[in-house]
Amino acid sequence: MVQVLVVEDDPSIRRALMRSLGELGHAVSSAPDGMTGLREAIEGRPDIVVLDLGLPDLDGTELLRMLRAVSQVPVIVATARDDDRSVVRALDAGADDYVPKPFSATALDARIRAVLRRTSTNETDAALVVGDLVVDVRSRTVAIAGEPVELSPREFDLLAYLAARPGQVVSKRELLTEVWRQPYGGADKTVDVHLSWLRRKLGESAHEPRYLQSIRGVGVKLVEPSG
């Protein structure tokens, strides 16, 4: 059972998260402000901290820096500030991941598990390997048969998400929600155009797919090329 500390000033979110994450099998404790959260994180020794950036007594980024000075506990930042500047500041301050509001308990649970998986493995295990394709999550580099592949940040996130689920069909709705962290609009072609670019950079096309296989009407999966 994973010990999760939720630092969140909004009582309704705190209550709902304790219930939802509890139902998902986590042991959840909570703190309503920054200083209580810092004390709980140090004394309670949770496995992971979900930290809201908009706290009443202390800026969440500042709290993160203070926490990092004394603890290496994984931290997922939950923030309503989804602008790049705030996200970069939080990641630079030591956050392991971030989840923009509004988020669902299942999405947060998936991130908790992903972060714990990543932080519990050693350096070499951070690389996802599918055939000749190697996706190194820590250094954010990709190579095919040893040849580096240049990807944009979004393309890398997309490939890393698929590479973490080799052979599994992932829907475009899931990709938009989990990689773009946006609600699905029904007719959004953003995922498709990024998949097209990813195909180009992996040296394939929709007509001659190798790693990226589209399942019409369902989604896409990353597979080891046959032959």
Next chain:
Amino acid sequence: MRRQLLITVAAATLLVLLAFVIPLILLVKSSAADRAVSEATVGVQPLAAVVGVVDAATLELTVSQVESVVAGRVTVFLGDGSVIGAAAPRTPSVDLAATGRAFTADLPDGGREILIPVSGRPDGPAVVRATVPRSALTEGVRESWMVIVALALALFGLSLLLADRLARSYLGPVHGLTETATRLGAGDLSARLDPAGPPEIAAAGRAVNHLAVRIRELLAAEREAVADLSHRLRTPVTALRLDVEGLRDPGERDRLSEDLAELSRAVDQVIGEARRPVREGVLAACDASRVVRDRVAFWQVLAEDTDRVLTIALTGERLPVRLASADLADVVDALLGNVFAHTPDGTPLAVSLRARPGGGALLVVEDAGPGWPSSDVLNRGRSTVGSTGLGLDIARRGAEASGGRLRLVTPDSGGARVEIDLGPPY
């Protein structure tokens, strides 16, 4: 302004100089003539004194002596009609002088004659006549005039030089003021100037600096306000989402989840609109040609993967429009995304961009697909083909933010066309 100041000073100086120089020139000329006449008069006065008491031989000798000290000719008309000295006809002026009046008169050659009556001779009144040649009347006048004109020109030049210096002392700070204001207007909020020049212009410079600081403060406050708005709106939506997720009834959960997704999109849109001033800064503008070219190139790969021919027609020139590049990119992405979403694979599509006569640009995205499904596709959430209508809504808001508008057109050849007028930058 510098030119106008110079012209004004030149005109004023010229008027003042003319008002003084013209009377001075006339005065110099008159003084020279008076001086010559006075000298001649003084020269012949001794002769007039002796005409009445000496004989003709002595008078002849005296006339020749006087003539040597005056510039002109000296003649004595005696009462008996004889003439001593320089030969000269007896004119009506001489006759008039013989009546006892002394005077001077102009000569036809420009010179003057001095006529002095002398009485007491037994043969009747005599008249002493001395001429003053024109050259004596104007002696030294040309040189004096040249000095006066030279001084006037020097004063005129000096006034222009001082006016130019004055103009520079005003215009230097004004240029700095203009440059700083232009940079601020272009969005460079770090632009500041060193307040200099006359007190009024220095005060204006300080005001511009203060304005720049205030703009920065207001933008920072706006950024904070938007961040706070995002927090205040998204936090309750998160709580609601978590609660909905915890509902036991799957039907109710799905229904509320759909409503919540719609609410989230509405919140995102409100926050996006509130962020516009922060995103755009002071001036929202971009080169539409570059943005459209980049976005079409981005979508080209999907066109190839879906067997579509995507053509682009650009004029190649810069087309500045009143929209931040990120917002215009959103507009193009929304329109192209719509075509890909609502037309079958293989449907050709075309993008064109050209300048509008009044500035700005006209962006046209058209396809050869099935056309518009209904007239209310622009209304968000009312699309009948499974989308939310957000694409066209984004495009419409982008067009209106730029001062333009969006039009949906059904071409005669079929398909659908979106025309977007993008306004020119301020």
